[in-house]
Amino acid sequence: MNVMKLKYILLICFVISICSCKKALETEPTDFYTPANYFNTQEQLQQALNGVYGPMMSPRLYGQILTGYYETADELLSNRAADGDSRGFRYTLTPSNVNVHAIWLACYQGINNANILLDNINKPTMNETNRNRIKGQTLFLRAYYYWLLTTHFQNVVISLKPSSITDIDIPASNPKQVYAQIETDLKEAEGLLQGYTSASLGYNDVVTVTAVQAMLARTYLYMAGYPVNDATKYQNAVDYCAKVINSGQHALNPDYKQVFINLMQDKYDVKENILEWGFATAPAGTVTKGANDIGNFFGIPSTIVANDPSSYSAVSWVYVTRNLFDAYEVNASSTSTPKTSFDLRRDWNCSNYIYAISSGARVKNPVTNPWLMPSGKFRREYAPAEARNLGIYGINWPVIRYSDILLMYAEAANELVGSSTVPTGGSLTAYDAINMVRKRGYGILNGNVVKTISVTNGGTGYTTVPTVTITGGGGAGATATATISAGRVTGINITSPGIIATGSYYTAAPTVTITGGNGTGAIATATITTGTEANLITGLSKENFQLAIRDERLREFNAESLRKNDVTRWGNFYQDMITFKIYCEANGASASANGLTGARNVAPRNIWLPIPDYELNLNKSLVQNAGW
Incomplete structure (x- = not known):
């Protein structure tokens, strides 16, 4: 939940009216805000910054759509019969889809709000450190909106000034150009936010210096992959991962499931979670910015039982895939069905039970078929009693976790020098970094079980x-x-x-x-355990270590809106999804018939979302993505 203690305002689009009446021209408006009568105090700049954060937490982005609708690849499937075209789980979208357009609009609303604020950042007399912090956060947010746009739509328009009615028919920039602007904004933000840390604040749902550094690392890793394919950026990725690692600000939570329990319980974990997007229904000291369906659409199904105060409501439209379930190491000596796993992440991410009603009471029913297991990462049963039965509940969304820093470091280091050598600028080998994540997954990061x-x-x-x-x-x-x-x-x-x-x-x-x-x-x-069970097999080639990284990211980040981006940047999205479809058909996915439909629908064009029809009609210089 966001901690900025100011009222959230929506920035209006400022319109300049031209009138022949001299009195009208000379009269200052008093009943609405314009740049002329706003941005006069630090408080007003802070309120404007809230308006830049706002779209990120709206239902058009992380409040609903980006927490799963278009982010599924080989780890999740929809079990819902009534999905239709609107939610995108089944790759049946069209350029007229309302949610596709919502992503586009929300990102450009956030960008325009950022541009307005940056255009007026020097207007008030105020403490320069505070001005720099507001400016740094604004630059980060603008960069992040552009990151969302280019990772979803590929070629997009870059706008660095407040929008104007004369801004028509502007050509789109390609991903290389967009990433260059993202890099520019983030590098400036890094300098402005020096010393501004989540450890000193006690919360992590505002942009801090390590959040900027983490996003730079992610940006460089994406630039090294498809479609930019600039392999020189692997060194930059290592450098910025190393900055976060060496900052001493962050560390892995030793208990994987506790990361997500903390989120459901509105508890900050500033060590593990480098950045969160904050949402509503928080206790004191928050800004209302919206809420989300996390734990409802994604979660373990349940209904409210009158005599059971621990019961809750969740529809659970998203199930995991056997591909995800089988990615975790099993205990071969186990006599249970399915066999237990040494990797504790499996039974948290792939729920082996659902809630049902029996004789008026809520009971746990076991689930043994992986295709019918709900995505269990975000469990509403851990939410506060007063919030768990809300249709939407505002838990924070994990944007960048420390485990991502370690796995990005491992991936980039392996590309540079292989898996067993410390790269220039780093202090760990790729094996060191990946094994830390794996040990936490097995519960043995700091001791034995x-x-x-x-x-x-x-x-x-x-x-x-x-x-x-x-x-x-x-x-x-x-x-x-x-x-x-x-x-x-x-x-x-x-x-x-x-x-x-x-x-x-x-x-x-x-x-x-x-x-x-x-x-x-x-x-x-x-x-x-002896403490070595989780260690990745040694002696892997660069190519095989990269495959191990891909599997590890699947185990660690499923249902966190990262998998489709990962599969895309690795450069073989369509063929990988065809391989997944064949796997589904050969391994019992017919048990999840609705989900299997989605796997069968993937086409080469689905690497990107379509440019919305409405935007093509407004801007004649835009070109629709291939296949749409």
Whole structure:
């Protein structure tokens, strides 16, 4: 939730009226704002800055559309029968689609608001440090709007001054030109925001210096890929990732799921999340900027039960793919269906249960088919009680996380010097960086957890499932369940490897006790991790390490509106999606028939959204993207 404690205003489009009446020309308006009677104080500049942030959190961008509608690739599918063309999950869009146009309009509204503010930034007498902070944030936001435009529409018009009625038939700039402007704005913003950090502020939903540096790293990595293909930018990407790493401002949250629980609970994590977009329904000290469907469209389905205060409402239109589910390492010795995973991210991102109503009560129903698993990253059940049943609830959106810095660093470093050498300007090898992310995913970034539990004696006489208790070993929080067959305990499945926090890690194998179930004699032993289980296999070629990066980004960032951009910049979007379609048809995606339709609809043109028809009619110099 955004912390700027000022009333949000929408900047109007300033219109100059020409009139032959001298009195009218000389009269200053008093009932609405114009540049002439506004931007006179620091407070008014800050209010104008809020107006630049505003479109980013509107339903036209991250309030709804950009949190999934057009961002799906091989990790998510829609399960909704009534999707039609409006939401884009099924690649059935047209240039007249209202949501496609909404993205375009919102970005240019944000850009024009930024241009108006920058045009008046020096007007008031005020503290220069504060002026620089407002200007730096504004430049970042303008750059980010252009980043959204070029990653969605490819060629777009660059406008650096407030819009005018004479601004017609302006040719679009190509991505190389757009990225050059993005780079210019971000570099200037970096200088203006020196010393302005989320650590000192205590929140991260305003632009700070490390947010600028992180976005520069992302920009350079995108410039190195398709369609610009400037490989010299890999060094710039390493340099700016290194700036964030060496700043000491950021670190991985050791517990992956807690990153998203914190978001649902409106708790800032300024270490992991370098930048968030703030939304409404926050506690004191916020600016109302809109809300979103996170945890509703994306989330675990549930309905409200009158006698269950923990119940909530979510429609869950988005399911994961087996491609995502199978990307995580499984425990081959597991006896559960499906087998458990050593990678704790899997069962958080791919929910293995849904909520249903049974005899008037809400119950968890297990889901074993990956094609029918809801995207579980954003779970509304963790939201505050007063907000979890709202149709829209304003959780913050994670824009850039520290794990992205590490994986961008690994990708760029590998391209420059391979995976085992520290690149110029860096302090880590590509292996070092990717393994930090993987260790966090396995829950062993800072210590060890329970790894396996093996039944050494199945016992006899078990008629019901016995209770499994895990004690000792210096740790806490590990839990497990038993399976039985023919009166014997046949397996122990770990449901939690332990609490992922300092002071709760295991230093020795704990004791496993099996009680109840009307049987006797069952014995099981546990092992704990050694801290190396998550390490990526060594000796990979540059090409194979790049493939490993692609898989790691899938595991880490699914459902965070990054995957389609990643697949696009890697340069083979259409063929990759054809490969995914073949995978779907061969691996049971018919269970999600609505989602399979989307995989089958992908065409070469879907690498970009179409330029909206309305804009083509207004600006005759625009050229429609190929295939549209």
